Amino acid sequence: MKQFSLFKNNEGTEVEQTESETPSIPHITHSTLPIIELSFDIEATGKNPLSDSVVGIALCKEKGKAYYVPIRHVHNTNIPDALNILKGVLEDESISKIGHNLKYDILILRQEGIHVKGRLYDTMLASYLLNPNKPDHSLEDTALQYLFHKKKSFTEILGKRHSFSEVPVDEATQYAAEDAELAMELKDILFEKLKAEGLEDLYFDMEMPLIYVLTDMEEIGVKINKERLEELSKELDSYLGMIESRIYNIAGESFNINSPQQLQKILFEKLALKPLKKTKTGYSTGIDVLEELSKIHELPAEILNYRTLYKLKTTYVDALPKLIDKKTGRIHTSFNQTVTATGRLSSSEPNLQNIPIRGEWGTKIREVFIAEKENILISADYSQIELRILAHISGDEGLVDAFNRDIDIHTTTAAELFNTPKESVTEEMRRIAKTVNFGVVYGISPFGLSESLNITPKEAAIYIEQYFKKHEGVKNYMDSAIKMAREKGYVKTLMGRKRPIPEINSHNANIRQQAERFAINTPIQGTAADLIKIAMINIWKKLKGKNLKTRMILQIHDELLFEVPETEIETAKKLIRYEMENALSLSVPLKVDISWGKNWAEAH
DNA sequence: GCCGTCACG
DNA sequence: ACGTACGTGACGGCA
Numbered sequence: 001m002k003q004f005s006l007f008k009n010n011e012g013t014e015v016e017q018t019e020s021e022t023p024s025i026p027h028i029t030h031s032t033l034p035i036i037e038l039s040f041d042i043e044a045t046g047k048n049p050l051s052d053s054v055v056g057i058a059l060c061k062e063k064g065k066a067y068y069v070p071i072r073h074v075h076n077t078n079i080p081d082a083l084n085i086l087k088g089v090l091e092d093e094s095i096s097k098i099g100h101n102l103k104y105d106i107l108i109l110r111q112e113g114i115h116v117k118g119r120l121y122d123t124m125l126a127s128y129l130l131n132p133n134k135p136d137h138s139l140e141d142t143a144l145q146y147l148f149h150k151k152k153s154f155t156e157i158l159g160k161r162h163s164f165s166e167v168p169v170d171e172a173t174q175y176a177a178e179d180a181e182l183a184m185e186l187k188d189i190l191f192e193k194l195k196a197e198g199l200e201d202l203y204f205d206m207e208m209p210l211i212y213v214l215t216d217m218e219e220i221g222v223k224i225n226k227e228r229l230e231e232l233s234k235e236l237d238s239y240l241g242m243i244e245s246r247i248y249n250i251a252g253e254s255f256n257i258n259s260p261q262q263l264q265k266i267l268f269e270k271l272a273l274k275p276l277k278k279t280k281t282g283y284s285t286g287i288d289v290l291e292e293l294s295k296i297h298e299l300p301a302e303i304l305n306y307r308t309l310y311k312l313k314t315t316y317v318d319a320l321p322k323l324i325d326k327k328t329g330r331i332h333t334s335f336n337q338t339v340t341a342t343g344r345l346s347s348s349e350p351n352l353q354n355i356p357i358r359g360e361w362g363t364k365i366r367e368v369f370i371a372e373k374e375n376i377l378i379s380a381d382y383s384q385i386e387l388r389i390l391a392h393i394s395g396d397e398g399l400v401d402a403f404n405r406d407i408d409i410h411t412t413t414a415a416e417l418f419n420t421p422k423e424s425v426t427e428e429m430r431r432i433a434k435t436v437n438f439g440v441v442y443g444i445s446p447f448g449l450s451e452s453l454n455i456t457p458k459e460a461a462i463y464i465e466q467y468f469k470k471h472e473g474v475k476n477y478m479d480s481a482i483k484m485a486r487e488k489g490y491v492k493t494l495m496g497r498k499r500p501i502p503e504i505n506s507h508n509a510n511i512r513q514q515a516e517r518f519a520i521n522t523p524i525q526g527t528a529a530d531l532i533k534i535a536m537i538n539i540w541k542k543l544k545g546k547n548l549k550t551r552m553i554l555q556i557h558d559e560l561l562f563e564v565p566e567t568e569i570e571t572a573k574k575l576i577r578y579e580m581e582n583a584l585s586l587s588v589p590l591k592v593d594i595s596w597g598k599n600w601a602e603a604h
Numbered sequence: 605g606c607c608g609t610c611a612c613g
Numbered sequence: 614a615c616g617t618a619c620g621t622g623a624c625g626g627c628a
Contacts, residue, residue, distance in 0.1 A: 256625095256626080258609095258624090258625055258626070259625080259626055259627085260607085260608055260609075260625095260626075261626075261627080262626095279607080279608065280607075280608090281607065281608080282608095284608085284609095285608085285609085286608075286609065286610085287609080287610075307609075307610075308610085308611095310624090310625095311609085311610060311611065311623095311624075312611080314623085314624055314625080315610085315611065315622095315623055315624060316611080319623080319624085336621095339621080339622095340620060340621065341620075342619080342620060344613085344620060344621075345621095346620085346621055346622070347621085347622080348621095348622060348623085349622095349623095350622090350623085351611085351612085351621080351622045351623070353611095353612060353613070353621075353622085354610090354611045354612035354613080354621075354622065354623085355611080355612070356611060356612080357611090357612075358611090358612090362611095386613095386619095438618090438619090439618065439619095441619070442618045442619045442620095443618070443619070444618070445617060445618055446617095447616080447617055447618075448617060448618025448619095449618070450618095451617085451618070452618070509615085509616095510615075510616060510617065513616095513617070514617070514618095517617085517618070517619070518619080520619090521618090521619045521620080522619085522620095524619085525613095525619065525620060528613095529620095556612075556613065557612085557613040557620085557621090558613065559613080605627105605628090606626105606627090606628090607625105607626085607627085607628105608624105608625095608626090609623105609624085609625095610622105610623095610624090611621100611622085611623085611624100612620100612621080612622095613619100613620075613621085
């Protein structure tokens with residue numbers, strides 16, 4: 001009986017078959033052979049780690065020797081006890097695990113009752129930390145870049161088959177064992193580079209422990225009121241129908257409102273409205289243009305209204321129910337740890353970091369995110385985190401002082417911008433100041449500020465000049481960030497996360513200025529990302545250590561959402577606030593706002 | 605597969 | 614004269 005195959009990759013693709021009488025896997029049994037590092041790669045039926053099952057596992061403990069253990073191949077011999085035998089090894093805390101995108105493998109194994117433990121060497125994360133600008137950190141691309149190895153892609157090996165379980169074991173062995181071995185080889189190279197780049201601590205103290213945190217969050221998921229979503233869908237349908245007929249009436253004909261092309265014809269040809277902005281492909285029908293045009297015609301406002309409701313319906317109300325997991329009855333997002341250039345997480349399938357919050361419909365949609373029976377949701381969000389971080393890293397006296405005295409920062413800025421006492425700051429002045437403060441974090445420019453304030457670039461330039469007059473520290477920070485990018489070719493966050501900025505010396509002024517804004521913004525946004533990651537790890541450890549049933553379920557950049565048993569509310573609030581406010585010690589205090597309720601609308 | 609648009613921080 | 618705020622992901626239309 002074929003038990004497993006030994007795959008040799010060093011000289012071509014020679015494959016050795018090993019045969020034995022009884023199903024056992026002597027080579028990777030911990031008791032017979034001490035292992036300190038093990039590279040592994042799971043093959044599964046599909047790509048959803050929560051609902052698919054394991055087809056096979058590839059293992060590699062040293063270069064040139066990789067094994068494939070078939071578990072659930074159709075029309076082939078499998079090793080039914082393999083998972084149980086491997087459990088001991090995978091759960092052994094003293095054995096380091098090497099892999100590419102370990103969160104995926106850990107999640108799949110959990111569905112099989114295996115709880116991977118120990119130090120994790122994730123080569124995908126290593127690749128990300130070495131260059132977060134890189135759009136593709138797949139094993140395929142990483143092996144090509146660092147090992148000059150052209151690997152077969154998963155789609156290639158799958159061919160016309162529906163699932164990896166239909167791939168014959170021989171072929172699967174070639175493919176999977178190669179993956180495990182590549183990860184093993186990449187580990188040495190990438191982790192050596194991490195060390196050389198000073199990124200080792202960031203990896204082992206932050207990104208590696210975060211794998212376990214995110215795995216838990218994804219597995220737990222969030223509960224959704226499906227019935228309510230179905231009601232909302234019907235409600236939106238009838239609204240959309242009404243708006244649609246009004247639009248056709250005004251336009252004098254029916255057309256596809258969702259087609260920017262057809263809409264342009266109606267607006268700018270038939271109705272002869274002024275096109276205010278161009279896109280690469282034609283005249284813009286974006287929100288800014290339509291808002292402006294709605295002053296002189298009734299159609300643009302209707303279009304905007306239609307677009308808003310259509311967006312909410314298709315992207316949230318109709319999409320979310322389809323993603324409810326059959327097994328858990330909940331929605332499980334993926335938190336992507338290797339996507340953003342700044343160190344933030346991203347969320348996909350579904351994206352739970354962009355759930356509507358504004359307006360009447362924002363509330364209605366957040367109300368469908370609910371807590372389990374006898375639980376509540378707690379939301380904890382950092383107050384003005386990016387401005388506080390700017391205060392810290394720039395050391396700007398005015399900013400540091402304002403936060404230390406717990407003064408309303410936008411009002412303070414308004415008083416400075418308009419040279420007036422705080423008491424006489426109007427709402428309008430505060431609104432402008434708020435926009436300026438946002439702009440500062442983005443790497444402010446007169447044009448950008450003018451666009452979002454609907455003023456001229458000249459007027460915007462005056463605000464900017466006035467701001468820098470009062471905040472020399474901020475100005476100095478910006479200059480030094482740009483200088484750093486020019487001299488080193490990268491910028492860094494407080495925790496040492498790096499982002500290369502190769503465009504900083506571009507001869508194209510637009511590209512160069514954009515690079516300068518990256519240099520200004522990345523240390524701020526990236527440090528905020530570092531900060532909340534530290535808080536998440538510390539909260540997760542404390543919750544575990546105290547055996548609490550409170551669960552962290554979502555991260556939305558500066559906010560954490562928890563599902564909390566009613567009996568733990570006070571304990572959880574205290575713990576969460578403490579860990580978030582003390583994740584880092586800065587020259588300004590960190591402030592966290594906490595609220596709670598039966599659903600996400602109430603908890604915000 | 606790209607573009608425009610728009611939801612969020 | 615040009616085109617510009619920072620970071621994402623998902624949708625429908627269209628080639």
